[in-house]
Amino acid sequence: MNTPTSLHARHLLCMLTMLLSLTLGGCAVFTPPRAYTSEAEVLAERGQPSARWPNPDGSTVLEFSTQPYGTTCLMVEVDASGAVRRQWNALAEDNLARVKPGMTQDEVRRLLGQYRSVQRFALSGEEVWDWNIPKESIDLIATNFNVHFVDGKVVRTSRTHEYPRDGWVMRLSRGGGYWVGPWGPYWHPRWGYLYPHPFWGWGW
Structure with missing residues (x-):
């Protein structure tokens, strides 16, 4: 027989399970991309960038925007030889x-x-x-x-x-x-x- 107390406890457990699922799902969405080592590797996985930004020292920043529907913009800086120097999310806080x-x-x-x-x-x-x-x-x-x-x-x-x-x-x-x-x-x-x-x- 289900008492009001047991029903309340079951309801609370169900809500907590749903909240945990949403939290874990949200974490998966915001997992950062793996670290790249070369421009060729980036292009093979990401395709052509939405823009290329040249720097005075000969390096280039490759932009991979996900707008208008996504919420990230991956920037990858490569040197003149094509080696990756660094990468970051341009829409991070x-x-x-x-x-x-x-x-x-x-x-x-x-x-x-x-x-x-x-x-x-x-x-x-x-x-x-x-x-x-x-x-x-x-x-x-x-x-x-x-x-x-x-x-x-x-x-x-x-x-x-x-x-x-x-x-x-x-x-x-x-x-x-x-x-x-x-x-x-x-x-x-x-x-x-x-x-x-x-x-x-x-x-x-």
């Missing part, structure tokens, strides 16, 4: 933190790799590039890292967190953040006037 006000679009493009999409907003004068990055919560549909440009220079960065069903987008911005839902208008943190939400229409 420490690399995202390197985006600073005043950087040019070319500098950001090279730092973070191919962006997912670009939006232009006449009222704010901003051009916004965004990248899919790993979701910051299992409750989210997506998390986007956004870089805001005015006249081709970075003015700030922000993140967009998209939740399922209810249509709300929570937007956090460094250097003048704001919280929003899908309805405007919103107070612009820099120019000080009201304008429509820049990501109106996404995911609804």
